[in-house]
Amino acid sequence: MQNVLQIVYLIPLLPLIGFLINGLARKQLSKPMVSLIGCGTILASFVLSVWVFLQVKGGNAHVAHYFDFISVGKLVIPFSFQVDQLSSLFLLIITGVGFLIHVYSTSYMQEEKSEHFGRYFAYLNLFVFSMLLLVMGANFVVMFIGWEGVGLCSYLLIGYWFKKPEYTKAANKAFIMNRIGDLAFLIAIFWLIAKVGTVSYNEIFSAANIAKLKTSDITIITLLLFVGATGKSAQIPLYTWLPDAMAGPTPVSALIHAATMVTAGIYMIARSNALYSLAPVTMDIVAYIGLATALLAATIALKQNDIKKVLAYSTVSQLGFMFLALGCGAYTAAVFHVMTHAFFKALMFLGSGSVIHAMGGEQDIRNMGGLSRKLRITFITFLIGCIAIAGIPPFSGFFSKDAILLSAFEKNPVLYGIALFTALITAFYMFRLLFITFTGKFRGTHEQEHHLHESPAPMTIPLVILAILSIIGGFVGIPDVLMHGGDRLGEFLSPVITNHSEGHGVSHSTEYILMILSTGLVLVAIIFAWFKFKNYQRTEEKGFGKVLENKWYVDELYDRIIVHPLNKVGEFMNSFIETKVIDGLVNGVGRLVNYSSRQLRLLQSGQVGNYVLLMVVSMVLIFAIQFFLRK
Amino acid sequence: MPINYYIFLSLALFAIGIVGVLTRRNAIIIFMCIELMLNAVNLLLVAFSKMHHLKALADNAATTVGTDGQLFVFFIMVVAAAEVSVGLAIIVMMYRNIHSVDVNFLNRLKH
Numbered sequence: 001m002q003n004v005l006q007i008v009y010l011i012p013l014l015p016l017i018g019f020l021i022n023g024l025a026r027k028q029l030s031k032p033m034v035s036l037i038g039c040g041t042i043l044a045s046f047v048l049s050v051w052v053f054l055q056v057k058g059g060n061a062h063v064a065h066y067f068d069f070i071s072v073g074k075l076v077i078p079f080s081f082q083v084d085q086l087s088s089l090f091l092l093i094i095t096g097v098g099f100l101i102h103v104y105s106t107s108y109m110q111e112e113k114s115e116h117f118g119r120y121f122a123y124l125n126l127f128v129f130s131m132l133l134l135v136m137g138a139n140f141v142v143m144f145i146g147w148e149g150v151g152l153c154s155y156l157l158i159g160y161w162f163k164k165p166e167y168t169k170a171a172n173k174a175f176i177m178n179r180i181g182d183l184a185f186l187i188a189i190f191w192l193i194a195k196v197g198t199v200s201y202n203e204i205f206s207a208a209n210i211a212k213l214k215t216s217d218i219t220i221i222t223l224l225l226f227v228g229a230t231g232k233s234a235q236i237p238l239y240t241w242l243p244d245a246m247a248g249p250t251p252v253s254a255l256i257h258a259a260t261m262v263t264a265g266i267y268m269i270a271r272s273n274a275l276y277s278l279a280p281v282t283m284d285i286v287a288y289i290g291l292a293t294a295l296l297a298a299t300i301a302l303k304q305n306d307i308k309k310v311l312a313y314s315t316v317s318q319l320g321f322m323f324l325a326l327g328c329g330a331y332t333a334a335v336f337h338v339m340t341h342a343f344f345k346a347l348m349f350l351g352s353g354s355v356i357h358a359m360g361g362e363q364d365i366r367n368m369g370g371l372s373r374k375l376r377i378t379f380i381t382f383l384i385g386c387i388a389i390a391g392i393p394p395f396s397g398f399f400s401k402d403a404i405l406l407s408a409f410e411k412n413p414v415l416y417g418i419a420l421f422t423a424l425i426t427a428f429y430m431f432r433l434l435f436i437t438f439t440g441k442f443r444g445t446h447e448q449e450h451h452l453h454e455s456p457a458p459m460t461i462p463l464v465i466l467a468i469l470s471i472i473g474g475f476v477g478i479p480d481v482l483m484h485g486g487d488r489l490g491e492f493l494s495p496v497i498t499n500h501s502e503g504h505g506v507s508h509s510t511e512y513i514l515m516i517l518s519t520g521l522v523l524v525a526i527i528f529a530w531f532k533f534k535n536y537q538r539t540e541e542k543g544f545g546k547v548l549e550n551k552w553y554v555d556e557l558y559d560r561i562i563v564h565p566l567n568k569v570g571e572f573m574n575s576f577i578e579t580k581v582i583d584g585l586v587n588g589v590g591r592l593v594n595y596s597s598r599q600l601r602l603l604q605s606g607q608v609g610n611y612v613l614l615m616v617v618s619m620v621l622i623f624a625i626q627f628f629l630r631k
Numbered sequence: 632m633p634i635n636y637y638i639f640l641s642l643a644l645f646a647i648g649i650v651g652v653l654t655r656r657n658a659i660i661i662f663m664c665i666e667l668m669l670n671a672v673n674l675l676l677v678a679f680s681k682m683h684h685l686k687a688l689a690d691n692a693a694t695t696v697g698t699d700g701q702l703f704v705f706f707i708m709v710v711a712a713a714e715v716s717v718g719l720a721i722i723v724m725m726y727r728n729i730h731s732v733d734v735n736f737l738n739r740l741k742h
Contacts, residue, residue: 609654
């Protein structure tokens with residue numbers, strides 16, 4: 001059984017092979033073949049991941065070293081994989097949810113042309129490969145390779161339908177915004193190399209090395225890492241790319257922009273928890289940014305009418321929750337929420353994909369309504385997802401959200417208040433989405449109504465599996481109050497993650513009250529949503545609602561203060577610097593050479609006498625130098 | 632005779648040769664000036680050779696020291712003779728082509 005840890009490299013390698021086959025032979029392979037390779041490699045990775053997970057659970061965590069990636073002087077950056085509790089958990093999420101989404105995609109993308117179908121699966125496999133590299137890397141450099149890889153795949157998949165200019169624009173936006181964060185991440189790595197001289201987790205986080213670091217250095221490094229995380233995990237101020245990323249196919253949104261890639265930032269901070277716990281300033285900033293993002297995105301989600309946009313803002317908001325937990329020092333709670341969120345948000349995205357599929361590409365919920373009669377399975381699974389995200393016991397979202405709220409309460413009751421309010425809004429907008437989409441009268445065209453149908457089995461089976469996971473996924477982290485020793489996830493992760501807050505500062509009775517309070521309020525919010533939206537009628541938004549519908553005008557603000565000035569600078573560069581300075585310089589050099597050579601040409605008279613004269617004069621000069629000047 | 636006389640004579644010959652090459656345009660005269668320079672050098676070689684040889688004879692009646700300079704002169708004369716034949720051939724060809732032996736007409740390389 002030991003040998004599975006020796007072939008751990010197969011886990012990322014298999015999707016890479018799938019990518020190569022599907023990518024290179026996409027024109028030759030038939031669609032079933034592409035699907036088989038695409039899903040098969042991920043399934044094999046998943047099986048291996050489960051195996052590895054069981055090994056790690058049995059206490060077999062280790063670092064697998066393969067070769068030295070960079071070796072310069074004293075700096076050695078190995079290419080090695082960290083197989084421990086945290087990474088094996090992420091392996092399970094990535095390959096498990098990834099496999100379900102691959103299966104779903106085989107049906108969802110069926111109408112694509114064969115070669116585009118192959119391209120899609122190649123990208124998807126490449127994404128899984130990069131993501132696995134990201135979580136398995138045993139140092140920040142390998143993580144960075146994966147980090148860039150997922151960014152690239154995200155870009156490629158958002159712009160998958162590249163013939164529509166607005167989609168490629170959305171892809172560019174995502175890529176550029178991510179680059180800003182990546183730069184900070186890169187600087188953080190450089191800083192680490194300069195101060196610690198290594199990038200391997202084990203060496204950096206060892207007590208001796210941390211003790212050598214100054215607090216200011218730790219603060220700067222953690223802050224830079226966090227800026228990297230805000231790019232990848234869509235936090236203020238770099239969150240605006242994620243809603244636009246919904247331009248990609250829906251399974252992509254489910255896999256990349258909900259379940260896995262956007263949680264990379266949380267993984268990174270959870271991985272570096274030893275550093276973060278020593279930087280209280282950074283922790284505060286992480287918590288505040290997380291909470292602000294959660295609240296801002298939740299309010300925007302209240303008024304969105306595109307089914308995927310609602311889910312996108314919901315994702316941003318939930319990621320904000322995770323960062324709140326990280327900022328409060330409850331790393332396990334954040335990882336827990338990553339897991340449950342992967343289940344229910346992937347479920348809801350796939351559900352929305354099923355709805356979009358049934359509606360023939362329609363995404364505006366104002367044109368839907370009453371779909372529960374035609375799409376039974378989609379409706380029920382979507383309902384389960386909504387209950388899970390709203391946080392009603394015993395669904396998975398309840399446990400993870402409760403852990404986050406508790407950690408917030410422990411840090412500061414004001415944070416708790418805002419977080420609870422955000423949770424209420426979350427429940428409200430999710431059920432608004434559910435009711436507008438699935439209840440009431442159908443508001444679409446006659447043709448669409450006729451076309452309505454439940455999706456085929458490859459799409460509904462992943463929905464059902466994810467729904468089951470959304471229900472039971474929370475049972476791995478039952479708080480101690482409800483069941484002694486119920487927090488098995490926390491126990492499992494304890495060798496890698498040292499929580500700053502353990503929840504001991506809160507008495508059991510307070511904990512009960514908080515739980516009942518949040519559950520009760522969420523139920524009220526749901527009932528309120530039911531009465532408000534069960535018979536939805538289209539209305540124009542006015543006043544504040546209009547501001548929310550337009551996403552607080554943040555995009556416009558960014559346009560005005562960043563994009564517009566940059567364009568102006570670009571125009572100036574183009575009209576003045578480029579034409580006058582650069583062209584002037586280049587042409588000037590050319591003209592100088594031309595002129596001087598025209599002057600030099602006069603020396604070549606063609607008269608033999610001149611040449612001989614020059615020869616004699618120079619010889620006399622040389623003799624003169626020899627005789628009179630050289631001593 | 633002192634060696635100085637030979638040196639001055641050969642310098643004068645050499646200078647005349649150079650000035651001739653520089654100032655004249657007639658190919659044949661230039662050619663003759665080149666010969667003049669060569670022979671100025673020959674004269675110098677012979678003079679120095681003789682001087683060294685005489686000095687060496689004072690010590691040893693059977694020595695050959697210093698005679699190599701005179702040998703060189705023969706080589707130079709042979710080379711010069713070969714050169715003359717080639718050079719004159721060129722001048723003949725030149726005359727056939729442009730009906731003149733003025734070197735300034737031969738500046739076509741420039742254009």
